[in-house]
Amino acid sequence: MTVTRYTAADGLPAGYWNADPADPRASCAWLTANRWPEDGVGFLEVPGAGAACAVRVQDDHSGFSRMNCTDVSAGTGRGVDQPEADIKEARAEGLRQLNVCALGYGPSVFPAGGAEFDADALVTALEGYAGAQGRLLTFLHLDEDSPVLPRLRERGWSVGVTDRYFRIPDVGADEDAYLAGFSAHRRRRLRRELASLEEAGATAEIHQGDLTEEIQREVARLEACSDEKHGIPGDPARLLRVNERLRQAFGPRFCVTLVRDHRGTAVASSTVVLGAREVLPRMVGLGPGSAEIGAYFHVAYHLPMRLARGNGARGVLLSTGTPTAKLHRGAVARPLLSAVPPGAPAHRALLRRTDAAFAT
Incomplete structure (x- = not known):
């Protein structure tokens, strides 16, 4: 299936964007302007799946920890206790990554207007694209109602809570x-x-x-x-x-x-x-x-x-981070979930612990 890469969101066909989105994180303007040269973020379109997605590629573990599947799976910066040996094993397992994730922890998968979205076809195309480059494919910071999550679970991926997003509703x-x-x-x-x-x-x-x-x-x-x-x-x-x-x-x-x-x-x-x-x-x-x-x-x-x-x-989006000040001012928390494939056992082990830590 054809996968086309774009440097910025404004290169994608206009049918992916609502001119006046309820959530500004889902707008082409946000995904294009809220960028810096080193972010490593690009966009992949899979027309046969009726969707595009925001992705970040990396070839080592430098850069932004919240867009690195090893750090996200390990709960780095979120107070999760992980054995250092397990983190080291995961860093070797995921040295080269293709992470589906968006700036600002907003939507990362965008169905095309007027097209039928096929989550299975999207995942299959991305797996082939990542595999051809020798990269570990992951999905990071998905909302719990993301249409991709049921398909990932059916395909044997491990899914767990890796963060919380706060908003004043x-x-x-x-x-x-x-x-x-x-x-x-x-x-x-x-x-x-x-x-x-x-x-x-x-x-x-x-x-x-x-x-x-x-x-x-x-x-x-x-x-x-x-x-x-x-x-x-x-x-x-x-x-x-x-x-x-x-x-x-x-x-x-x-x-x-x-x-x-x-x-x-x-x-x-x-x-x-x-x-x-x-x-x-x-x-x-x-x-x-x-x-x-x-x-x-x-x-x-x-x-x-x-x-x-x-x-x-009606509401204010407050992002992730320390909860106390947000909760004291009326915020509510929604879980953000990440997913790693069956062929990444070291990341699966980290993700299980992080999910358990957020459940307590």
Whole structure:
């Protein structure tokens, strides 16, 4: 069966994309603009299966652990205890990989509009494509309702939970409606949190469709500060390029939130993409002085919720990571599942332990 590779999503036929998707992660704009040169992500189309998919290839274990099937199967960064010898065996087993996965942990398989989707044909074609290159084929970060999962299980693949994706499902018609869903104790804490900026003489801004070059530079500076805190070399120029691509791709649906301290200095930011049903904060930037005024909670939660209410969206997509802060602000968790083939016993062993760890 024919498999065609594309460097970017916008090379695929237009029939794969909804012009106004409810979830911005499923849009061509997101999958094209939210990229950087080293991400290794491409797109494969299998017309005979009525589908395309986002894939990441790798030839070693450098790069991004959340798109590496060995690290994902092992629960790396998610607190899963694995024998080092088993991880070493899996690294040798999966040195060369073809991982079906999407940026932002959104959909990775895209049925073509007007075509009948054939999951069996898709998996068969991908197995042949990966096998011809000597690569281990895996599926990473699938939603539990992915139409591919039943077919993988039928074919003897191991499937397990490897992460959780958090979202606030209902931001309420206004702030009071949102707060009404919490206990009295939690409401009091959230009201104090919402008042933190005014008490510190700080201000909040939402920029929608009016992003000046100066605002973009302030955001890139703050995002570079956050990268540095996470051990990633801060590169404002790279971050500025990504955000400018997103602005051009999404137009007025690409937004920025900013918190300024009492001197007017930007100390926290978030970049946010608007979908028809949900909004997607892409990245939070935190600079010096943000912690003292609780700015993080505003740019990460409260301002995106305000954006959702003002644009007719109902929920906020919060991604993966540490659950406590998200759950305390009304988020719910959905499992993300990964799958490895029968011919990868070392990865199957890691995946079983990671799935068990998320079940406890």
